[in-house]
Amino acid sequence: MTARPQNVHQARLLRLLRDEGPRSRAELGDVVRLSRSKLAVELDRLVELGLVETAGLAASRGGRRSGIVRLSPRLRFVAFDIGATSIDVAVTNGELEVLGHVSEPCAVREGATVVLDRALDLLGKLRDQGLIPQVHGTGIGVPGPVSFRDGMPVAPPIMPGWDRFPVREAIGQELGCPVLVDNDVNIMALGELHAGLARSVDDFMLVKIGTGVGCGIVVGGAIYRGVSGSAGDIGHIRVDDDGPLCACGNTGCLEAYFSGAALARDATAEARAGRSPRLAALLESAGEITARDVAEAAAAGDPAAVALIRAGGRHVGQVLAGLVSFFNPGLVIIAGGVAGLGHTLLAEIRSVVYRRSLPLATGNLPIVLSELAGTAGVIGGARLISDHVFATA
Amino acid sequence: MTARPQNVHQARLLRLLRDEGPRSRAELGDVVRLSRSKLAVELDRLVELGLVETAGLAASRGGRRSGIVRLSPRLRFVAFDIGATSIDVAVTNGELEVLGHVSEPCAVREGATVVLDRALDLLGKLRDQGLIPQVHGTGIGVPGPVSFRDGMPVAPPIMPGWDRFPVREAIGQELGCPVLVDNDVNIMALGELHAGLARSVDDFMLVKIGTGVGCGIVVGGAIYRGVSGSAGDIGHIRVDDDGPLCACGNTGCLEAYFSGAALARDATAEARAGRSPRLAALLESAGEITARDVAEAAAAGDPAAVALIRAGGRHVGQVLAGLVSFFNPGLVIIAGGVAGLGHTLLAEIRSVVYRRSLPLATGNLPIVLSELAGTAGVIGGARLISDHVFATA
Structure with a gap:
């Protein structure tokens, strides 16, 4: 124990x-x-x-x-950062320095048993390296809404087979240590708070643009989860009533305009319409276009790809502008796979937020790209469980 | 002291x-x-x-x-609730029961000296009634952004002559007691927390629809002010890029669509266009139409007035839907002069929020009209200063 x-x-x-x-x-x-x-x-x-x-x-x-x-140098925290299409497992010491980190593609839609077994296998690799004398606690992030109190996903839209699966209990029994489960965006925000650009910031937002769009909210140095744990779920905020149909059934949601999936959809349309020879060639050779392809095309100067990223940034900015006026944060961090689109995206987001938010709210507001890249989630997972273990029972 | x-x-x-x-x-x-x-x-x-x-x-x-x-039954807290067009002064006992309350029309644009003198005159009336043996603290709300730390308004748009006026210091010297100054919407939220529908709710939003639109945010039972004190300033959140021009210079802000001022503007246009004989008659006789007139016309069944209120509720709902997804509150309270438009407005707001917010966030979310009417502000002002006086120095 x-x-x-x-x-x-x-x-x-x-x-x-x-x-x-x-x-x-x-x-x-x-x-x-x-x-x-x-x-x-x-x-x-x-x-x-x-x-x-x-x-x-x-x-x-x-x-x-x-x-x-x-x-004690023997203290070890474990973090599972489960994404829509990948899984990261890391082990840290008591100071939350990452001692070992393995990552592999893994579709969360394969269900809880398959994915958690894979996570435990990856942990086994780290164990085989002699990195884990004992596990003092495990923090887990999953890509969907979580009942933090119960330690399980609740009606997660992109996680079939996970609804109310007792993740905390299952992993706790397996590893014999305290376990906490949270939304993946929340643990990324904790990672930024611990080791990233938010180290000295009490109130901030981390916006993750990946397969979907989500937001981690930190108030007074702690994750704000809201009364049913869904705070920060901004992917379905309305940009425009007349926008594209969204998977949620409404029209014009942010995710319907811009997310990894929407970007791939729009880039495919551009390729088919003959507006980008480069994207068309990609589609021809690979059979599909991913958000990463669009990033590469934009970096190579493809005008259609740049225009898609600009339009996406504008829509993210329109939603963020309102949230910044409401929340008046000290920092906004943009992260996630699509954030790899980099400074074109950032410039567009900044332009809209600085123009449309209340001047008082943006006067000293930095809007930045995460510098933690792939480690925010696992550091945040370790932070989450260490906050629990390093507190009175 | x-x-x-x-x-x-x-x-x-x-x-x-x-x-x-x-x-x-x-x-x-x-x-x-x-x-x-x-x-x-x-x-x-x-x-x-x-x-x-x-x-x-x-x-x-x-x-x-x-x-x-x-x-001690001799404890007295004083509250000044300064609105755009009215001033309320009240005195409470230590339990924050209102012992005396006076209110009169007063334009905040007359400037700090005139308005605060008026507030002190009104306090004098309560003193003459023998209600105030001693003042143990005073809480003040003003209709604009406030530096809570400095106790003064900062660049308040509708308060000419108040910018950086040392309200806390001036009233503190006058009354010889601790004074705190906050935004009027924040003190209304504190009033609801103390004596209204939010008594048992830790995280909630109070949306005030009056001359402008603002929002008080309570997190963990305390006002959340944001890093520069402007949190909750939702009046300039974008509804639509193609909307009416707003006083802030952008287009399509919530306040440009719906607020006391926008409602009067739209009702006047309806009257002039001959779409409402009732509103036309009012315009003819009084020379202007106020938001209150629209409420009365709607209550009397005037279709144009009802349509205006419905459209307003829809726009408020569109903004609130996004904020509810983001903040996941336990309660939303609608208050302010225009909230007197009542259940037609509420029904429209509810309809949009329940349709457009995340189901997880609205599952158990009541959206209600304030039941405190005109007293939320003064009770909240007393609560604000009592929280300060009843804390260690």
Whole structure:
């Protein structure tokens, strides 16, 4: 059984050592405002629990040299980042540094049993490398709505076979550790909060543009999930009543205008209509066009591809402009596969948001591309479960 | 100087007595989880500070009868709710019950000095009635963006002469008590949280449709203001690029489609175009048509007026649908002068939100009209300042 801190002081010390790395007792005492003797009691208890260890002496600050304290180097958190078409498994130490990370294509629509077995297989590879003496907790992200409390997906549209599948319970039994399950966009936002551009930002939005479009919302340094866990599900916000028909049955939803799927659809239409010889050649040779192909065509200067990305950015911007006025965040991060479309997309999003949002809300608002690329999800998964393990039960 | 609690236990006791009314020592001990002797120490100190008093004995719960404790009946909070065209001043006791409330028309555009003098005059009337032995704190709402930290409006569009006027400082000096200043929609949301339909709801939105359109956002039982204090400023969210020109310079903003001002504009156009004999007669006799006139015409069955209100509700609903998908609140309250348009408006808003928001987000989502009518703002103003006074300094 994973040890947990026994009071708020211990929890605070663990999170501090996780986020700031090894610290001297003197430095820790300054931050947590405990007397030297009380601090020693709490640290001794954390050492007994196997969560913390002492590691030599710090340089003198004038008096006696203070002992260095760090998280146990045997601590391990595991993260599963399950996407629509891929699966990432990683293991981190207590400071959430990624020690091993494997990724492979995997269709989430193959169902919970198949996909989770694959995740456990991938974890086995990391185990075989000797990276995982013990698992202290596992954080899991899935590409759909999740009942966070119950640890299971609820009516997820692109995950047949997953509805109310007890993911937390199944993986918890398998690995014998605490497990939390959340939406993939939420764990990406946690990754950005821990190791990305949002490290010092309390209130921000992470917009993931991939197969679909979703948004992770952080308020006061914590994920905001809403009353039924669906907060940030922005893919079906209306851009225009007269827009394309959406899979949800409405017309003109953001995802119907722009997402990996919509981009592939529109690029195929451009190719068939003879408006892009490059895309037409791709369609001819591969039989299909993906969002990645459009990105490559745009990078090579194909005007039709650039126009599609610009139009997509404009529609994302129209929705984000309203959300920025409403939420007044300190940062907007654009991430996900389609964000690989890069600066053309970003420029268009920025242009619309800066023009259409309230000036007060955009005065100091950076809108940036994620710099964590493929690791935001797994770092966020580890952060999610470490927040739980490093809290009082 | 207003006394403040000296520790978190005292603060918790004060808020409990404010929200739940008089309680026996035994009941208080159960809630705050203090030993009988520690509770006695904290209560004694609150009595010394003049914030609390004892009031007889409770019925026996089996053993010795426990003493009843209540907030001092001499506690008074003052609230100024300054709207675009009206001013409300009220005084409450410590439990935030309104003891006196005066309201009169007043144009905020007359500037800070004129309007605040008027507010102080109105307060004088309440004082003359003997209602205010002492003021322990004042909460002020104004119809524009506010720097909450600085206690002043910042670049408020409809408040000429108020930009960076030190409202908190001016009123604090005048009344010799703590003062907080916030946006009028935020204090209405606090009023609903304290005494309205949101009493047991942690995360909700209050949408005020008056001269303009704004939204108060409550997250985890507290106002969410955003990083620059403009959160909830939804009046300029885009409904449609091809819509009417807005005062902000963009086209198709929500307020350009629907607000008290837009409704008066559209009703005047209907009257002039001969599409509503009733509105035409009103225009003829009064020289102008107000939103209230439209409400009355609709109530009397005027088809043009009903159509205007329906169209307005549809546009509000289109914006709210997106915000509900994003924020996933537990409740949406519609309030403000135009909300007096009542159930026709509400039905249209509901219809669009329930159709266009994510089903998960609307499954258990009530969308309701405020039941506090004109008192949400002043109760919220009192709540705002009492949260401050009943907290450790």
